[in-house]
Structure formats: structure tokens, C-alpha cells
Amino acid sequence: MTTPIVGLAGCGVTGSRVLHHLAAHQVRVAVYDPSPALARNTRVVRLESAADLMACDLVVLCGPAPHAPLTEMLVADATPVVSVGDDLDDMQALLALQPLAERHGVAAVVGAGMAPGLSGLLARYLAAQLHTLDELHVAVHGTAGPQCARQHHAALGDAALGWHDGEWIQPPGGSGRDLVWFPEPIGAHDCYRAALPDPLLLQRGFPTAQRISARVSATRRDRLTARLPMLTPPHAAGDLGSVRVEARGAGPHGERVSVIAGVAGPTAELAAVVCAATVGQLLRHPVAPGVHALGDEALAGLDLLHHATQLGVRVQEFTGVARATSW
Amino acid sequence: MRATGDTWPHMAGAAAQPVRRATVATLPAVKMLRRALVALSLAGTIAGLLRMRGKGGVPPQEGGWREVGVPPQ
Incomplete structure (x- = not known):
């Protein structure tokens, strides 16, 4: 062989x-x-x-x-x-x-x-801890290389995709601010909806989930300039990043349960x-x-x-x- | 009936002290400044009351991250 x-x-x-x-x-x-x-x-x-x-x-x-x-x-x-x-x-x-x-x-x-990818693996890992899975929420921070940074920049200016109560929604990119705590050393960042493919893939893998969303971290300048070309060149070698997945559902006795997992490290790695x-x-x-x-x-x-x-x-x-x- | 001060004492006092009218009109700029000062002091008082009533800007400090092992299936 x-x-x-x-x-x-x-x-x-x-x-x-x-x-x-x-x-x-x-x-x-x-x-x-x-x-x-x-x-x-x-x-x-x-x-x-x-x-x-x-x-x-x-x-x-x-x-x-x-x-x-x-x-x-x-x-x-x-x-x-x-x-x-x-x-x-x-x-x-x-x-x-x-x-x-x-x-x-x-x-x-x-x-x-990392996202999609690691986000799906974490979602599968968390879903196994729940009796019933109702919601999946993904948050992403950091970019791998320059092309990845340009991709994230463009995603923030496009219509986002989300799965909400059994139907697809397309909220505007840059909306839906949520303060997200990523694993250390990333910490807390404001995250916004963006044109990310995670909901599309997670809905295929978890058809019982009623709500699936994906957000990406951004600053005020990122939101303001999302529909313009990048004003500053991106990191040539990428930067530290993180992905955080929150799964909400019910336990074996019907109690509401939320479980969260995340990973932090060099995004490209x-x-x-x-x-x-x-x-x-x-x-x-x-x-x-x-x-x-x-x-x-x-x-x-x-x-x-x-x-x-x-x-x-x-x-x-x-x-x-x-x-x-x-x- | 006599209209004297003894018969109508309150009328007599009023006649003795004629109504005083402002002789110099308040300048519009001073009036605006006075209103601004009143508005600012009112806003400050309300903001202070609200701040005293609130719990303050303390972020949630429960929980944290802990590394977990992922055993083989």
C-alpha cells in the first residue's frame, strides 16, 4: 500500500x-x-x-x-x-x-x-451534554491571515444569516450587539451579527435547534467602515483568536440548561x-x-x-x- | 357710610402702598442664561438621584474558564 x-x-x-x-x-x-x-x-x-x-x-x-x-x-x-x-x-x-x-x-x-470548523465540533461536544438542544450561539474573535481579515471585514458589511424559530432571517451585518466573554487571554469583546456560514452548517447538523446565531467581534471603527475597503492593512501573520459556543436546552427533568465552551489561541494555528x-x-x-x-x-x-x-x-x-x- | 381707613383697614393699607412695577425689562440673554442654569441644575439633580438609586456598573464576576479534557469516544 x-x-x-x-x-x-x-x-x-x-x-x-x-x-x-x-x-x-x-x-x-x-x-x-x-x-x-x-x-x-x-x-x-x-x-x-x-x-x-x-x-x-x-x-x-x-x-x-x-x-x-x-x-x-x-x-x-x-x-x-x-x-x-x-x-x-x-x-x-x-x-x-x-x-x-x-x-x-x-x-x-x-x-x-476555526469557525466554521471548531465551532461545529464544540457544538457537537456541548449538545451531548443536553437532553434537548434548543439554541446554538457562536461568537468568533480574530483572523488568521490577511485574506481571512478581509473576509471578516466584508462579512460585517453584508446581510447576516440566522436561524430563528424555525426560519431563516437576514438581519443587517453589524447589528445585534452582544458582549461576549471569550476564554483568556482574549476576554470580553462586543460581537455583532455578520455574514458568517456557521448557522448554515449548524442547522444541517442540528435540525432540532430552534435558534442559531453567529457573531463576530468588532470595534466601532470596524462597524463604521465595514462597507468600505479596509483602511489599515491586516496582520500579515494573523493574530490571537477565539471561538465560543453557547448551547441552550433542557436537562433530563425539563430544567433549562446553558453550557458554554470555547478555545483561544493563534487563529491560524x-x-x-x-x-x-x-x-x-x-x-x-x-x-x-x-x-x-x-x-x-x-x-x-x-x-x-x-x-x-x-x-x-x-x-x-x-x-x-x-x-x-x-x- | 364713610369710606375711611378706619372702616376698611385693608383697603386703606393698599392705598398707602401702591403696586410696584418693574421699570427695566429683563434682557433676553439674561433670561435665557437663567433658564439654562435652571435646566442644568434640574438635570444634575435628576442624574444624581438616578445614579444614587442604581446599583452601579459592576460587570458580572461569577464563573470563569477552566480547561477540560476531551477523551476519545
Whole structure:
């Protein structure tokens, strides 16, 4: 049996970390990235065109959106795909590839980063602690690379997506302020609704939830300039980030229960660890054909949150009583 | 009937002290300043009362974060 080859499309801030994790586990990786920075790195196997990715056993998409066109090409060639994309429109296009993936008998795992990705794994972890799950609320802080920062900036200016009492709502981005306490060292930040794909994916994985929302942290300047180009260049290497998931529901005796979990760390590193854990598990345990997200029941058998913790993710739980702020 | 001060003492006093009228009109600017001062003092008093009645801006301090292990399934 030959060692599988993983194709990596996009070797930026997140992609380079995914490459590092996969290489550390003796996975052979071939990289496709037209940027000149990669040309100077002579230690990686470099692919000349995106079509060469079809020769790989599995392809990881870490570049900027859109991922849907390349995913469609790879799925049509029966090549499994893992995408870390977090663009809402792109995610809808990726989910629409479900019939194509089933027809070609191949799995595509979408939203395999920090949020979506780790957010789905935390939601699954919290839902197991509840007898009945009613609500899921995700909050995100931090960006991985410059493209991710631009994506978050644009998301704050677009119409958000939320699942509210059994129907989709589209509140304006930048609305719905909520003061959220993230795990240390991130602390408290005001978070607002934005065009994030988490509700879209979580609603698929948790169809019984009546309310699902996603918010992203922002400052007053971020909100003011959300519909304009970024005024200041984003962090070249990303920054510290966090994802926090709150699940509300009922206990076995009908009592109301809220459970909260979160993770904090370098955003790109968290996304890369989750992505690498997903790739590692998919190489060992193939899953059913179709388009899957990390919170889906179909991927529960992969035990991805445990494997992510093995690679360095530190899951934290909020202890105490979750209640509305009174000030 | 005589209309004397002895018969109508209150009328007699009024006749002795004629009604005093302001002879110099208050300047509009002074009137506005006076109203502003009254409004400010009223606002300050109400704000002070509200602040004394409130519980203060203390954020919730219950609970905290604790690392948990995620065992294999």
C-alpha cells in the first residue's frame, strides 16, 4: 500500500501551518500556490497547475474564496476535498455540490477551520451534554491571515444569516450587539451579527435547534467602515483568536440548561490544527459520500475534537451560571 | 357710610402702598442664561438621584474558564 499524497491549494498563513502539521505526521504533501513566496521554498513539492491536484488522494483548500469551482472540479474527478473556507456565498455553493458528490461517491468536508470548523465540533461536544438542544450561539474573535481579515471585514458589511424559530432571517451585518466573554487571554469583546456560514452548517447538523446565531467581534471603527475597503492593512501573520459556543436546552427533568465552551489561541494555528486533524482522520477512515461539515453527525465517528486536542487545541468550559448582563 | 381707613383697614393699607412695577425689562440673554442654569441644575439633580438609586456598573464576576479534557469516544 502506497502512502497517500495530500494536495494543498493555498500555502499562506493557514496553509503553511497545515503543511507543517501534515509533514510532522509523515504525510506526503504537494502544494499548489501561484504566489512567488512559495517558489523560494525548495523543501516542498510544488504543483504547476490546479489540474495537477487531481492526481492527489485528497486535496486541502486553504486559499482565499471561492473554493466552490475548484471543489466542483475535484469532486467530479472523485477526489476527496477538505475546505477551510468561511465565505457565506461560497459555502452555499459548496453545499449545493451534495448531489455531485453523491453521484461520484466522494466526500467533501467544508468549513474545516476555526469557525466554521471548531465551532461545529464544540457544538457537537456541548449538545451531548443536553437532553434537548434548543439554541446554538457562536461568537468568533480574530483572523488568521490577511485574506481571512478581509473576509471578516466584508462579512460585517453584508446581510447576516440566522436561524430563528424555525426560519431563516437576514438581519443587517453589524447589528445585534452582544458582549461576549471569550476564554483568556482574549476576554470580553462586543460581537455583532455578520455574514458568517456557521448557522448554515449548524442547522444541517442540528435540525432540532430552534435558534442559531453567529457573531463576530468588532470595534466601532470596524462597524463604521465595514462597507468600505479596509483602511489599515491586516496582520500579515494573523493574530490571537477565539471561538465560543453557547448551547441552550433542557436537562433530563425539563430544567433549562446553558453550557458554554470555547478555545483561544493563534487563529491560524487553531484553523490549521482542526484542518490537519480532519485530513488525518479522513485518510484513515473514509466517510460516506456527500458534502459534510465538522459538526455533522456523519463525521461524529471521526472523533475530530479529541484528535484536535492531541494536536494542541485546548478546550475550555465556562463554569458558573450563564446569565444576561445587568449593567 | 364713610369710606375711611378706619372702616376698611385693608383697603386703606393698599392705598398707602401702591403696586410696584418693574421699570427695566429683563434682557433676553439674561433670561435665557437663567433658564439654562435652571435646566442644568434640574438635570444634575435628576442624574444624581438616578445614579444614587442604581446599583452601579459592576460587570458580572461569577464563573470563569477552566480547561477540560476531551477523551476519545
